[in-house]
Amino acid sequence: MPEFILNAGVEIPLILILLALLGFRQRVNPRASLLVKAPPEKLFALVDLHHGKVQTWSRTTVTSELIDEARQVFRMTYVTTLSTGTQQTFQADFRVAERREPAYLELHREGLEGKSLNNELLKIVTETEAHSDGTWLTLKYDWGPRPLIAQVLARADLWGGAYRLKGLTETGKPDETTHQLISAGVAIVTGVVSLVAFALMTSWLVSGLLVVALAVHEFGHLLAYRLIGQPWGRMIFLPFLGALAMPRLPYETQAQAVFSALMGPGFSLLLALAITLPLMLGIALPAWLIVSGIVVIGLNLFNLLPVEPLDGGVALRSILAKLMGTYARFGLLAIGVMILATGFYFEQVILLIFGGISVLANLKPRLIDHGLTPLSIPGVMISALSFAAIVAAYITMLAFFLGVFR
Helix, strand or coil, X not given: CCHHHHCCCCHHHHHHHHHHHHHCCEEXXXXXXXXXXXXXXXXXXXXXXXXXXXXXXXXXXXXEEEXXXXXCEEEEEEEEECCCCCXXXXXXXXXXXEXXXXXXXXXXXXXXXXXXXXXXXXXXXXEEEEXXXXXXXXXEEEEEXXXXXXXXXXXXXXXXXXXXXXXXXXXXXXXXXXXXXXXXXXXXXXXXXXXXXXXHHCCXXXXXXXXXXXXXXXXXXXXXXXXXXXXXXXXXXXXXXXXXXXXCCCCXXXXXXXXXXXXXXXXXXXXXXXXXXXXHCCCCXXXXXXXXXXXXXXXXXXXXXXXCCCHHHHHHHHHHHHHHHHHHHHHHHHHHHHHXXXXXXXXXHHHHHHHHHHHHHCCCCCCCCCCCXXXXXXXXXXXXXXXXXXXXXXXXXXXXXXXXXX
16 A cells, blocks of 8 residues: 555544445434424314315425325425526325324325335324423424435424424414524534534634635535525535535526536635735735635635536536536546546545545446436536636636745
8 A cells, every 4th residue: 555545644534434424324213392382283284184285385385186095195296486486396295194183193205116215205293282382293204314414404404394384383484584593503513513623633723714715615505506596505514524515406407506516616716816816916914814815725626626526526527417428427437537546646645535436436327417407518618618717716826825935
């Protein structure tokens, strides 16, 4: 084994362990309980299923259709209207396994025979108990195997859903504010944990600057979700690794996927320029601000590497899927091999890690951007030019900093 790998710091095996944990899938059964100031009958009526029932949850309309009366199977149709005016539709079948009005309702997912259960909601249990101040509500979800991050978010989403139901029962409107505060709480708590984790590897100054740079970067992704018409997404920090922003709804087009991926480094470019341009004009800046510029540039250049799950790899994936179709994985595989070779040549373990991830992800046939509207040829050109322009801007600023401190 090469000496530079054997001499790698303790953070490298730690990162490998964390990456393995993040990829490990298991079923998750979150539970949420809270007091609702309404009678059990009113609450139960909102969660119970019957043919032709229509409910509105902010931008989403939910319709129930009885498709198997003997087995009590209902088809749930979720239609979400985006701020752009377009609509997204999702359907799922649920069977009423047990109903004890108004105290208990258990729904089981149907129609998944022969399909992967990964990330699928398999069971919903609603329990109500009369209380002197209203009703004690308990919600339980049973999810199929999910990665570690998705397990954390499943719990946050369940609590958010419980408060939305509480608001709908008490006021007639879902409580979206608390739902968003819970998502923000996940970002804040994981951000503090990451601050401590990065401080163990570097210093408190660099750690703080890195967390801020990550927050700005991920906010760029969140802003992208809003610009394509979606609600605000979710953000979670990954100690020792970075951070991740996720949309609440699936993409409809490859153009949306590329735009959202490039908005992270693209939005961070504003921060990098705000620090670099004054220096280029000869304006003196505090040392910590100069360090923050280097951190922002380095972080985003790394994220633009053309390997998944980094932003550059996500954007490149959609471009290759348009140009190469089902052979796109071979292009991604070749790029992964090149990143591996680069890592060996420059003796950079982190490049070996991400190059290896890319190679392993593309060894077997896979569906890339399945179901998304493909990029147009002008879209491919715009995506490629945008990617190149962002990379060129960061390289130019990095070259400036290297020249200043030579």
